[in-house]
Amino acid sequence: MATFPRFIIPPINQSNTDTLRHKIDEKTKPRGALGQLETLALQIGCIQNSLTPQLHQPTLIVFAGDHGISAENVSPYPQSVTYQMVLNFLAGGAAINVFAKQHQLDLQIVDAGVNYTFNTPSKLINAKIAYGTKNFLYEPAMTFQQCHLAIEQGATIVRQQHIQRCNMIGFGEMGIANTASASVLMHLLTNIPLIDCVGRGTGLNDAGLARKYNVLQKAIATQQMVSNNPLQILATFGGFEIAMLVGAYCQAAACGMVILVDGFIATVALLVAIKQYPFLLNYCIFSHCSHEKGHRLLLEYLHVDPLLQLNMRLGEGSGAAIAYPLLQSAVLFLNEMASFTEAKVSNLI
Ligand SMILES: O=C(O)c1ccc[n+]([C@@H]2O[C@H](COP(=O)([O-])O)[C@@H](O)[C@H]2O)c1
Numbered sequence: 441m442a443t444f445p446r447f448i449i450p451p452i453n454q455s456n457t458d459t460l461r462h463k464i465d466e467k468t469k470p471r472g473a474l475g476q477l478e479t480l481a482l483q484i485g486c487i488q489n490s491l492t493p494q495l496h497q498p499t500l501i502v503f504a505g506d507h508g509i510s511a512e513n514v515s516p517y518p519q520s521v522t523y524q525m526v527l528n529f530l531a532g533g534a535a536i537n538v539f540a541k542q543h544q545l546d547l548q549i550v551d552a553g554v555n556y557t558f559n560t561p562s563k564l565i566n567a568k569i570a571y572g573t574k575n576f577l578y579e580p581a582m583t584f585q586q587c588h589l590a591i592e593q594g595a596t597i598v599r600q601q602h603i604q605r606c607n608m609i610g611f612g613e614m615g616i617a618n619t620a621s622a623s624v625l626m627h628l629l630t631n632i633p634l635i636d637c638v639g640r641g642t643g644l645n646d647a648g649l650a651r652k653y654n655v656l657q658k659a660i661a662t663q664q665m666v667s668n669n670p671l672q673i674l675a676t677f678g679g680f681e682i683a684m685l686v687g688a689y690c691q692a693a694a695c696g697m698v699i700l701v702d703g704f705i706a707t708v709a710l711l712v713a714i715k716q717y718p719f720l721l722n723y724c725i726f727s728h729c730s731h732e733k734g735h736r737l738l739l740e741y742l743h744v745d746p747l748l749q750l751n752m753r754l755g756e757g758s759g760a761a762i763a764y765p766l767l768q769s770a771v772l773f774l775n776e777m778a779s780f781t782e783a784k785v786s787n788l789i
């Protein structure tokens with residue numbers, strides 16, 4: 441039977457909540473005037489169990505993998521774009537390179553299961569499980585062993601970052617057709633109707649969207665998924681990059697890191713992990729609401745407020761990267777703003 445790898449993810453320590461709230465309220469501003477930045481400061485302080493939280497070695501990890509379901513034309517782009525974009529990441533030419541550089545985020549690229557043999561040596565982290573998943577219209581995307589291994593690999597990669605003093609981590613993904621996979625996972629794990637979980641991905645037209653929906657409906661019927669075991673659902677319909685993200689989230693929370701969540705696929709991977717470890721949600725900050733159809737509903741399902749709404753639908757960690765400065769602002773105001781007493785400003789009457 442499919443058992444989920446074990447992580448110890450405690451609820452975040454709430455013992456400092458009142459003191460943090462008081463510290464925030466004592467800053468020289470009308471009470472609550474920094475809005476969601478105040479919620480962020482409180483959450484980061486609680487995750488780090490500190491009144492003076494710090495963000496060290498902020499890092500983004502992009503996991504890439506290919507999907508057998510791409511053979512069913514569920515994406516307007518060919519599968520080869522996955523490896524070509526990995527090469528683009530390595531060459532520094534993608535959006536995530538530009539934004540990571542802008543905000544001085546360390547960027548790591550992982551081959552979780554791309555259908556291509558990359559030249560070694562390179563900066564690419566090689567964690568390849570296989571040359572893409574199987575086509576889940578006909579058979580499970582991966583074996584339980586592969587799924588397990590991918591989760592463990594994701595965890596190992598995060599553990600290495602933690603050893604290097606990273607305490608703020610964001611995750612991205614790259615994989616042609618992975619919105620198809622993510623839509624099915626979302627549907628099966630939330631019971632939200634499939635039609636509301638399936639979107640245009642990289643830009644399907646109406647006919648393409650209808651085809652994608654029909655393929656996914658047929659795949660769900662064929663695989664006869666009766667269990668609600670998250671590992672079984674992940675192995676049947678997931679991707680290697682999605683499974684690695686699952687392990688990465690679990691390990692990041694187990695290490696007490698601040699986790700920055702990207703778009704639709706990244707949030708679906710988090711959903712898988714949260715089904716197993718519900719306290720994981722407390723460690724997560726939601727960067728943005730993607731334009732991909734299911735994302736808003738998924739964020740509502742999780743009862744979370746994303747920081748940004750820019751109609752982005754790129755993935756590759758881009759939303760996490762551009763939201764990062766808001767985390768910096770939250771930590772900075774908490775640590776550096778004067779209090780009413782320090783600045784001799786009159787407080788509430
Ligand atoms: O993150 C998102 O919200 C998002 C929404 C739509 C597409 N994507 C990216 O586009 C690819 C998947 O789209 P598709 O159409 O090939 O399934 C994959 O590489 C994702 O990173 C990402």
Ligand SMILES: Cc1cc2nc[nH]c2cc1C
Pocket residue numbers: 517521525613614615642754755756
């Ligand atoms: C060009 C391209 C870049 C991407 N980055 C993440 N997903 C992507 C999908 C495509 C098609």
